[in-house]
Amino acid sequence: MRLTGAQAVWESLVREGVTTVFGISGGAVIHLYHALPDYPIHHVLMRHEQAAAHAADGYARATGRVGVCMATSGPGATNLVTGLATAYMDSSPVVAITGQVPTPIIGTDAFQEVDITGITLPITKHNYLVTDIEELPTVIKEAFYIARTGRPGPVLVDIAKDVQAAAIEYVYPDTVNLPGYRLPQEDISSPIQRAAQMLNEAQRPLIIAGHGVILAGAEDDLLALVEKANVPVATTLLGIGAIPETHPLCLGMAGMHGEAYTNQALSEADLIIALGSRFDDRLTGPPSQFVRQARLIHVDVDPAEIDKNVAVNLAVVGDLKDVLPALVPLVEEKDHTAWLARIQEWRNESAQRDILAQETDELLPQYVVRQIWHATQGNVIVVSDVGQNQMWEAQYFIHHRRRGLISSGGLGTMGFALPAAIGVQMALPHEQVWVTVGDGGFQMNIQELATVVQEKLPLKIAILNNGYLGMVRQWQQLFFEGRYSGTPLLGPDFARVAEAYGIAGLTVREKSQVVPAIAQALATDGPFLIDFRIVQEENVYPMVAPGAPVHHMIRRPVPANDVLKEDRT
Amino acid sequence: MRHTLIALMEDKPGVLNRVSSLFRRRNYNIESLTVGHSETPGISRMTIVVNGDDRIVQQVARQLSKLINVTQVVDVSDKPAVIRELALIKVRAGHGARSEIMELANVFRAKVVDVGKTSLTVEITGTEEKVDSLIGLLQPFGIEELARTGRVAMVRGGNGGQAANLQP
Ligand SMILES: Cc1ncc(C[n+]2csc(CCOP(=O)(O)OP(=O)(O)O)c2C)c(N)n1
Numbered sequence: 201m202r203l204t205g206a207q208a209v210w211e212s213l214v215r216e217g218v219t220t221v222f223g224i225s226g227g228a229v230i231h232l233y234h235a236l237p238d239y240p241i242h243h244v245l246m247r248h249e250q251a252a253a254h255a256a257d258g259y260a261r262a263t264g265r266v267g268v269c270m271a272t273s274g275p276g277a278t279n280l281v282t283g284l285a286t287a288y289m290d291s292s293p294v295v296a297i298t299g300q301v302p303t304p305i306i307g308t309d310a311f312q313e314v315d316i317t318g319i320t321l322p323i324t325k326h327n328y329l330v331t332d333i334e335e336l337p338t339v340i341k342e343a344f345y346i347a348r349t350g351r352p353g354p355v356l357v358d359i360a361k362d363v364q365a366a367a368i369e370y371v372y373p374d375t376v377n378l379p380g381y382r383l384p385q386e387d388i389s390s391p392i393q394r395a396a397q398m399l400n401e402a403q404r405p406l407i408i409a410g411h412g413v414i415l416a417g418a419e420d421d422l423l424a425l426v427e428k429a430n431v432p433v434a435t436t437l438l439g440i441g442a443i444p445e446t447h448p449l450c451l452g453m454a455g456m457h458g459e460a461y462t463n464q465a466l467s468e469a470d471l472i473i474a475l476g477s478r479f480d481d482r483l484t485g486p487p488s489q490f491v492r493q494a495r496l497i498h499v500d501v502d503p504a505e506i507d508k509n510v511a512v513n514l515a516v517v518g519d520l521k522d523v524l525p526a527l528v529p530l531v532e533e534k535d536h537t538a539w540l541a542r543i544q545e546w547r548n549e550s551a552q553r554d555i556l557a558q559e560t561d562e563l564l565p566q567y568v569v570r571q572i573w574h575a576t577q578g579n580v581i582v583v584s585d586v587g588q589n590q591m592w593e594a595q596y597f598i599h600h601r602r603r604g605l606i607s608s609g610g611l612g613t614m615g616f617a618l619p620a621a622i623g624v625q626m627a628l629p630h631e632q633v634w635v636t637v638g639d640g641g642f643q644m645n646i647q648e649l650a651t652v653v654q655e656k657l658p659l660k661i662a663i664l665n666n667g668y669l670g671m672v673r674q675w676q677q678l679f680f681e682g683r684y685s686g687t688p689l690l691g692p693d694f695a696r697v698a699e700a701y702g703i704a705g706l707t708v709r710e711k712s713q714v715v716p717a718i719a720q721a722l723a724t725d726g727p728f729l730i731d732f733r734i735v736q737e738e739n740v741y742p743m744v745a746p747g748a749p750v751h752h753m754i755r756r757p758v759p760a761n762d763v764l765k766e767d768r769t
Numbered sequence: 770m771r772h773t774l775i776a777l778m779e780d781k782p783g784v785l786n787r788v789s790s791l792f793r794r795r796n797y798n799i800e801s802l803t804v805g806h807s808e809t810p811g812i813s814r815m816t817i818v819v820n821g822d823d824r825i826v827q828q829v830a831r832q833l834s835k836l837i838n839v840t841q842v843v844d845v846s847d848k849p850a851v852i853r854e855l856a857l858i859k860v861r862a863g864h865g866a867r868s869e870i871m872e873l874a875n876v877f878r879a880k881v882v883d884v885g886k887t888s889l890t891v892e893i894t895g896t897e898e899k900v901d902s903l904i905g906l907l908q909p910f911g912i913e914e915l916a917r918t919g920r921v922a923m924v925r926g927g928n929g930g931q932a933a934n935l936q937p
């Protein structure tokens with residue numbers, strides 16, 4: 201089959217099972233766009249290439265399949281950078297295809313030339329510059345293989361314009377030949393045995409479930425382990441959904457804004473098993489002070505993560521989908537009654553301090569999030585942004601479903617939620633997708649409302665609008681003498697902005713309007729935006745001060761009039 | 770503590786950049802790095818001297834191994850290995866100094882590879898310590914120019930080629 205380079209790209213994408221591509225065209229990809237209509241691939245025209253990368257990332261996180269984005273050379277390619285870095289930090293399988301100036305003028309500072317493979321070197325799992333059409337099919341094959349296998353990650357393929365226009369006798373390879381790319385293949389039966397032994401001996405074991413559990417699709421295996429050995433599970437932010445948060449052994453999120461009882465459990469455990477988590481500093485605090493009382497087992501598919509941030513007693517390098525099924529039969533059934541009872545005590549105390557246990561007429565963000573959960577019973581996918589809103593979502597939405605929370609963890613990219621949600625909704629048209637976002641982050645990719653309308657996506661958008669870059673304001677309040685420098689934030693009337701785009705919108709100023717507004721959003725077929733004008737200076741509690749060990753938490757003061765309401769009903 | 774790593778990598782455009790960019794971005798303290806052809810066409814061989822404790826060196830090795838174009842990485846610090854460095858030293862050499870410099874070179878089994886009107890160029894191969902001490906002895910004469918290659922290393926023993934020698 202004789203194909204142009206441009207056709208060869210699409211043909212290869214089709215063979216990789218790609219059905220959706222997020223992108224923006226331009227001079228250096230004009231051949232690609234010219235060939236596109238002949239292939240069964242839906243192109244989602246985004247309004248910014250950063251959003252295209254986030255959308256591909258969201259698509260990948262929602263499904264586990266490789267998400268694909270496309271951009272032209274120069275500014276198109278550089279606009280992808282934040283999105284690729286976001287995907288890289290969170291090990292998300294993305295393939296980015298960029299156009300490059302024609303081979304003869306590469307290196308001459310040609311119009312819209314940028315060294316995108318150089319720029320993205322440290323934020324991609326691998327990248328390619330294709331200047332020879334003969335290599336093109338192999339490169340695409342390798343790019344997809346590398347992106348999705350082992351520890352997933354983004355791969356960028358930069359294709360010179362003349363390569364897109366040239367022609368080849370097209371053959372798509374069946375296999376890849378990558379001598380330097382090794383997936384874990386060592387015999388790990390002995391560390392697995394050792395891990396089982398350590399777990400069987402432990403009095404106060406605890407599991408930290410990270411994003412790796414979800415990436416590996418090992419949620420069932422985790423549950424089998426947890427229920428057999430009766431081990432409580434804390435999650436990282438990205439590990440939320442690895443185990444249903446409704447499960448009695450799930451302690452929720454640990455770390456800087458984790459539940460106090462969860463961090464307390466971490467600090468008193470005698471054995472911690474980290475599954476697919478890289479001991480991020482937002483989880484551990486200063487590594488030297490992280491849970492020094494406990495022995496640590498680290499299971500990860502990436503050998504370079506072992507001993508990187510925290511030195512561990514035992515490492516198991518392998519895919520959780522292999523490790524956990526091998527571990528479960530070796531683990532003894534336990535009840536750990538005393539340990540679990542102790543955790544329950546801390547948990548009860550945390551519940552008393554819960555802001556939702558206090559009577560108030562104020563419009564609290566925590567209440568908004570909890571009401572969205574109530575109204576949807578959690579049977580939705582939430583895509584959260586970054587800042588206080590992200591933490592409130594993580595704390596107050598009870599995620600019981602798999603891949604039910606999608607968020608930028610490692611890079612903490614404001615502006616992620618809306619475009620990522622577009623990717624999620626494209627991948628899963630029958631799911632209900634909610635965006636929770638701050639007024640700051642929303643204004644970073646607000647232009648994508650147009651994409652939502654063009655693609656007729658029924659996204660539900662909840663803006664937790666506090667008029668501040670709230671998370672930074674909180675730090676200024678707590679650690680920088682309350683000097684609100686550069687954080688008060690003017691926003692537009694978001695509901696009217698939504699209307700201008702053709703999206704129904706509402707502004708909510710009173711607590712009493714929250715439930716009806718959410719109900720209206722749910723009753724609306726298309727997209728819906730609610731601008732919740734929340735208490736402006738509400739803080740995220742509890743909080744581990746930066747630099748402090750995880751059990752030194754700043755707590756919300758206990759209310760004077762101890763009016764408790766039912767929690768998590 | 771200094772460690773010597775040997776890395777084999779595909780000889781493709783940009784690979785050296787991937788390796789050096791990795792060292793820079795992860796803030797590794799690399800003392801020297803030499804690269805050249807290996808016995809296999811298409812595969813380059815790099816010798817890296819890195820300063821750091823065992824954990825850091827292990828990190829360097831693991832991160833290097835993660836690069837798609839790097840096919841093998843071995844820490845040879847604890848293995849019996851031949852480790853060599855080459856240096857070219859241009860020394861100021863007036864009439865009186867010449868024979869003394871040549872004598873020193875002799876003792877070190879170094880070669881005088883160029884004789885100028887006012888200088889001699891000495892080529893020495895050996896361990897870093899040996900190179901260091903010759904340089905130290907030549908310093909008083911005045912070193913005009915110095916070029917050192919950094920370490921290259923090979924594990925001792927011959928059971929048929931590199932793959933066997935490089936078993937981690
Ligand atoms: C792209 C980007 N720029 C800056 C930051 C630093 N930052 C973290 S949280 C935050 C404030 C976010 O404000 P908003 O979106 O209104 O959310 P809130 O914290 O108020 O809920 C900022 C500026 C970031 N994480 N990402």
Ligand SMILES: [Mg+2]
Pocket residue numbers: 638639640664665666667668669670
């Ligand atoms: Mg805000």
